[in-house]
Amino acid sequence: GQQLNQSPQSMFIQEGEDVSMNCTSSSIFNTWLWYKQDPGEGPVLLIALYKAGELTSNGRLTAQFGITRKDSFLNISASIPSDVGIYFCAGQLGGGGNKLTFGTGTQLKVEL
Amino acid sequence: GAVVSQHPSWVICKSGTSVKIECRSLDFQATTMFWYRQFPKQSLMLMATSNEGSKATYEQGVEKDKFLINHASLTLSTLTVTSAHPEDSSFYICSARWDTQYFGPGTRLTVL
Numbered sequence: 001g002q003q004l005n006q007s008p009q010s011m012f013i014q015e016g017e018d019v020s021m022n023c024t025s026s027s028i029f030n031t032w033l034w035y036k037q038d039p040g041e042g043p044v045l046l047i048a049l050y051k052a053g054e055l056t057s058n059g060r061l062t063a064q065f066g067i068t069r070k071d072s073f074l075n076i077s078a079s080i081p082s083d084v085g086i087y088f089c090a091g092q093l094g095g096g097g098n099k100l101t102f103g104t105g106t107q108l109k110v111e112l
Numbered sequence: 113g114a115v116v117s118q119h120p121s122w123v124i125c126k127s128g129t130s131v132k133i134e135c136r137s138l139d140f141q142a143t144t145m146f147w148y149r150q151f152p153k154q155s156l157m158l159m160a161t162s163n164e165g166s167k168a169t170y171e172q173g174v175e176k177d178k179f180l181i182n183h184a185s186l187t188l189s190t191l192t193v194t195s196a197h198p199e200d201s202s203f204y205i206c207s208a209r210w211d212t213q214y215f216g217p218g219t220r221l222t223v224l
Contacts (some may be wrong), residue, residue, distance in 0.1 A: 033212065034216060042116075042215035043156070045141045088155060092212075099146060100213060102155045 004089055004103035012109045013025060013079055021106040022073040029091030032065050032072040033100065037086045046087075047074070081110050113139050113149045118216035126224055131189045133219045134208030140194055141186035142208035147179075150203040150218075152189040196223040 004025045013019055023032070031050055035043035047058050049065035049072060056063055062075045070091055089103040115138040125131050126159045135145055143164045149157040160181055161169040168181035180192040189208075193200055207213040 032211075035215075040203075040208075040218070040220070042118075042218045045212065045214065048212055099158050099161060102208075103155075105155050 004091055004101060006087075006103040006106050008106060009104070010107040010109070012111060014111050015079060015081060017079055018080055019075060019076040019083070019108060022071060023089030023091075023103045024071045025091055025101075026070070027091070029093060029101075030069070032063070033063075033090045033092065034063050034072070034074050035088045035090060037088060037105075038053075039085075043088060044079040076108075079108075080108050082110060084108055084110050088102060090095040114210050114214040115139050115215040116206065116214050117219075118206055118219050120219060121217060122222065123129040123224075124222045127197055128195055130194045131196055131218060131221060132204075133193075133221075134206065135189045135191070137142075137187045137208040137210075137214075140208070140210045142210065143186060144191075144209040145183060145189040145208075146207045146213065147151045147181060147189070147191050148207070150205060151180050152203075153186055178224055193221065196221070198223045 004023050006023045033048050034046045037043045047056050047063040052069045053067050054065040060077045061077045090100040092098050092100050117136045119134045145162040147159045149159050150156045158171050159174045162181045162183040164183045164186050170176045183189040203218050205218040207215045
């Protein structure tokens with residue numbers, strides 16, 4: 001099935017640094033979601049974006065819905081060790097009942 | 113709120129046997145649930161959409177006779193892997209729709 005492209009694939013940063021990752025698609029989506037997955041766990045919703053151009057924050061996390069509706073980025077400020085994990089974007093065409101298309105994932109490792 | 117559980121969290125079975133995985137929405141009713149499969153170091157791939165009281169909708173390439181889905185109530189969907197083989201070993205994750213999709217903790221299936 002279709003997947004969204006995420007970059008970078010992985011990143012290794014120092015504690016306290018800011019992190020930026022993005023997600024692109026060849027198709028338009030009406031909703032963008034960002035999830036974090038820890039090893040052996042299910043994804044946990046971080047931020048949901050519903051309008052093109054929307055910028056939303058959740059604590060140290062900020063995400064934006066691209067104007068073209070084909071991309072989104074996620075920023076993490078002042079990273080801490082518990083930010084370690086895999087971050088997935090997901091695009092959705094319709095409402096909450098419509099299926100999600102997941103990105104390829106960005107693995108974040110934080111060095112103390 | 114919006115808690116989804118899965119049972120069991122892990123299961124080991126012999127080749128040729130069937131395994132049932134349960135997905136429950138604990139504090140909300142979900143008319144739609146989704147089943148995903150995730151192989152190591154890969155993203156989540158949607159297998160099927162489960163609708164309460166009706167037949168599931170399977171994604172292309174997913175065998176409906178092998179992966180039986182039953183959504184008998186607004187809080188429970190089950191996935192039965194029939195005649196399991198080693199290549200079915202994977203991490204199976206469900207999600208339930210509320211305002212958006214909320215994911216369960218996953219079930220690790222190992223087929224010997």
